[in-house]
Amino acid sequence: MISPRKTYIIANWKMNFTPGESSLYLQRLSNRIQPSRNVQVILAPSTVSLQPLSLQINRRQFKLAAQNFYWRDYGAFTGETSVSQIRGFVDYAIVGHSERRHIFNESEEDIAQKVAAALRNNITPILCIGETAMEREDGETAAAIYSQLANGLNEVSDRDIDRIIIAYEPVWAISTNKNACPAGITDIEEAQALIRKHISKLYGKEASETIPVLYGGSVNSDTAGGYLSIKGIDGLLVGSASLIADSFCAIVETAKGIKNE
Numbered sequence: 272m273i274s275p276r277k278t279y280i281i282a283n284w285k286m287n288f289t290p291g292e293s294s295l296y297l298q299r300l301s302n303r304i305q306p307s308r309n310v311q312v313i314l315a316p317s318t319v320s321l322q323p324l325s326l327q328i329n330r331r332q333f334k335l336a337a338q339n340f341y342w343r344d345y346g347a348f349t350g351e352t353s354v355s356q357i358r359g360f361v362d363y364a365i366v367g368h369s370e371r372r373h374i375f376n377e378s379e380e381d382i383a384q385k386v387a388a389a390l391r392n393n394i395t396p397i398l399c400i401g402e403t404a405m406e407r408e409d410g411e412t413a414a415a416i417y418s419q420l421a422n423g424l425n426e427v428s429d430r431d432i433d434r435i436i437i438a439y440e441p442v443w444a445i446s447t448n449k450n451a452c453p454a455g456i457t458d459i460e461e462a463q464a465l466i467r468k469h470i471s472k473l474y475g476k477e478a479s480e481t482i483p484v485l486y487g488g489s490v491n492s493d494t495a496g497g498y499l500s501i502k503g504i505d506g507l508l509v510g511s512a513s514l515i516a517d518s519f520c521a522i523v524e525t526a527k528g529i530k531n532e
């Protein structure tokens with residue numbers, strides 16, 4: 272079960288760093304980021320770096336997340352890595368990231384199966400949802416959020432909802448710096464309220480109050496504090512700023528500051 276009072280800061284390194292570079296970067300981060308009870312720092316390197324980093328990492332300091340995996344446990348699926356093959360290395364897995372949805376055409380059904388496969392393997396899924404620029408312009412944000420949430424959680428029972436993390440990442444804000452404006456803050460507060468409302472409908476009030484909802488999309492060390500202060504936002508999914516030690520450490524420090532550590 273997930274602790275509702277925790278703040279989650281997730282570094283999504285995307286397709287960057289060789290295993291050697293990942294290892295050196297982890298070393299730099301571990302010299303600067305102290306373990307914390309209230310702020311959980313999660314690193315999501317490329318699949319190829321998961322095994323070596325899992326041997327190097329201090330799990331009191333950092334946890335590892337997969338960026339992607341295939342939902343079947345084994346079989347004739349050339350080029351894929353199953354969640355059961357990486358289960359010893361990671362505690363979390365990102366599922367349904369917009370780059371997977373839009374560049375690799377992952378379907379809602381694939382995403383639901385991945386959420387289920389992660390849970391089956393005792394890995395916490397971080398389910399990413401968010402509207403595109405076009406959906407937003409067409410006033411379809413609420414509908415997009417609802418359908419991605421309902422479809423993504425299709426295989427999740429009442430018993431397992433407290434093992435899920437939701438990341439709200441509006442597609443128009445990822446890698447664009449477009450969200451660094453005050454208007455964006457209201458949108459994010461509304462979106463997290465919508466997410467909790469839908470969770471309440473699907474799983475009840477308690478689940479809606481305790482499920483962690485993170486924000487992601489062009490977060491950097493200047494904007495992190497603002498996003499973390501938004502009501503109902505329990506953490507951040509950070510892409511490009513997580514590749515620079517100074518920026519990422521500053522974001523973690525900001526989170527700790529907000530938690531009064």
Ligand code: PGA
Pocket residue numbers: 283440444445446447487488489490508509510511512
């Ligand atoms: P970004 O990426 O911070 O570079 O916008 C966020 C994400 O894709 O998770």
